[in-house]
Amino acid sequence: MTVSGEWICKACWQKNRARDEVCWRCKAPPDASADEVAQAQQGLEARRERASKVPDAVVAVPVVVFRGYAKAWQRGGLSLFGLLLLFALGGVTDLLWFGLTIGFGLGLFITGLVAAEVAEGMRERELWAYLAGIALSVAGGLGSVLAFSIFAPDLISPTAIRFSSVVVFGGAAVAAVAGLVLLLRNRVPVG
Numbered sequence: 198m199t200v201s202g203e204w205i206c207k208a209c210w211q212k213n214r215a216r217d218e219v220c221w222r223c224k225a226p227p228d229a230s231a232d233e234v235a236q237a238q239q240g241l242e243a244r245r246e247r248a249s250k251v252p253d254a255v256v257a258v259p260v261v262v263f264r265g266y267a268k269a270w271q272r273g274g275l276s277l278f279g280l281l282l283l284f285a286l287g288g289v290t291d292l293l294w295f296g297l298t299i300g301f302g303l304g305l306f307i308t309g310l311v312a313a314e315v316a317e318g319m320r321e322r323e324l325w326a327y328l329a330g331i332a333l334s335v336a337g338g339l340g341s342v343l344a345f346s347i348f349a350p351d352l353i354s355p356t357a358i359r360f361s362s363v364v365v366f367g368g369a370a371v372a373a374v375a376g377l378v379l380l381l382r383n384r385v386p387v388g
């Protein structure tokens with residue numbers, strides 16, 4: 198079919214320029230046979246399906262990151278309880294210290310469990326998991342800055358803590374946001 202030098206593809210109704218030897222969208226020739234039309238339409242269908250899947254690498258990055266956090270946080274929580282035992286044996290009787298340490302250890306451990314759930318949800322490409330992952334990254338970043346300033350104010354310089362928190366948790370947030378964006382974008386049918 199020819200309209201002022203242009204031609205309309207029989208397979209996908211794409212308008213092509215006169216000098217295009219095949220349709221730029223589905224690769225069917227202008228005088229496509231019924232077979233060629235069917236083949237080109239199948240090709241388009243397959244391409245649409247591929248596009249609707251989030252690439253595995255995009256999902257894998259936040260999943261790995263949050264699995265790592267889950268382990269680190271759970272272990273951190275448990276080791277804090279170990280530390281408590283040492284305090285108790287060492288005769289530390291400051292109740293505020295105990296309270297803070299218990300709270301912080303529990304908080305860490307629970308956050309670790311949540312992060313493990315989030316990682317699993319991300320693997321299943323669940324929307325909530327990415328949102329929760331972003332929230333966890335923000336909370337984790339603020340939490341680590343606070344924790345260091347409470348527990349070890351003189352250990353490392355505050356700037357170094359803030360900087361490393363931004364790097365560690367910012368990276369996680371970026372990974373979660375990237376996953377979320379790709380997930381949302383790929384939910385819209387490609388046309």
Ligand SMILES: [Zn+2]
Nearest residue numbers: 206209220223
């Ligand atoms: Zn076409």
